[in-house]
Amino acid sequence: MHFAQPSAPRIHVTKGMGTLFWRPDLATGIREVDLQHEELLANVSALREAARTGNLELAEGVLAFLERHAAEHFATEERVMWGAGYPALDAHWSLHLAFATELARRKGEYAASRSRASLLLDLARWMDRWMEEHLLGADAEMARFIRGRTSAAQPVEPG
Ligand SMILES: [Fe+2]
Numbered sequence: 001m002h003f004a005q006p007s008a009p010r011i012h013v014t015k016g017m018g019t020l021f022w023r024p025d026l027a028t029g030i031r032e033v034d035l036q037h038e039e040l041l042a043n044v045s046a047l048r049e050a051a052r053t054g055n056l057e058l059a060e061g062v063l064a065f066l067e068r069h070a071a072e073h074f075a076t077e078e079r080v081m082w083g084a085g086y087p088a089l090d091a092h093w094s095l096h097l098a099f100a101t102e103l104a105r106r107k108g109e110y111a112a113s114r115s116r117a118s119l120l121l122d123l124a125r126w127m128d129r130w131m132e133e134h135l136l137g138a139d140a141e142m143a144r145f146i147r148g149r150t151s152a153a154q155p156v157e158p159g
């Protein structure tokens with residue numbers, strides 16, 4: 001299974017504008033997950049930059065893209081963890097759910113607010129921090145387990 005290309009127009013970004021961007025030590029060794037991480041991080045950087053410069057139209061487009069792709073990415077990881085018999089699947093799943101819940105709350109707050117630019121920048125910063133913490137924490141832990149299981153066996157692929 002390969003990472004699905006976005007159905008909406010791809011958003012081209014310059015990487016490295018945020019606090020965290022793709023780097024080799026974030027690799028899980030699961031190709032599909034790594035490609036998704038790279039794309040998510042690049043777009044979180046784009047969201048931050050668009051929010052920072054007050055380009056709300058662009059930021060809203062990037063945010064919609066991120067919301068869709070984060071959901072697809074979480075589903076991919078959950079399939080990988082399920083397939084590998086990962087013992088901390090429930091805890092990891094709860095983190096993904098908490099992200100989606102907090103994103104929905106922040107989007108609601110943004111929609112109802114008059115100070116939209118600052119809320120959007122705050123949302124972008126929150127997402128940037130969340131991704132960094134999650135990739136370096138729960139995702140790295142998942143990757144260590146899966147690498148350990150597959151080093152002497154068949155690679156685990158989602159699906
Ligand atoms: Fe992830």
Ligand SMILES: [Fe+2]
Nearest residue numbers: 077134138139
């Ligand atoms: Fe994850």
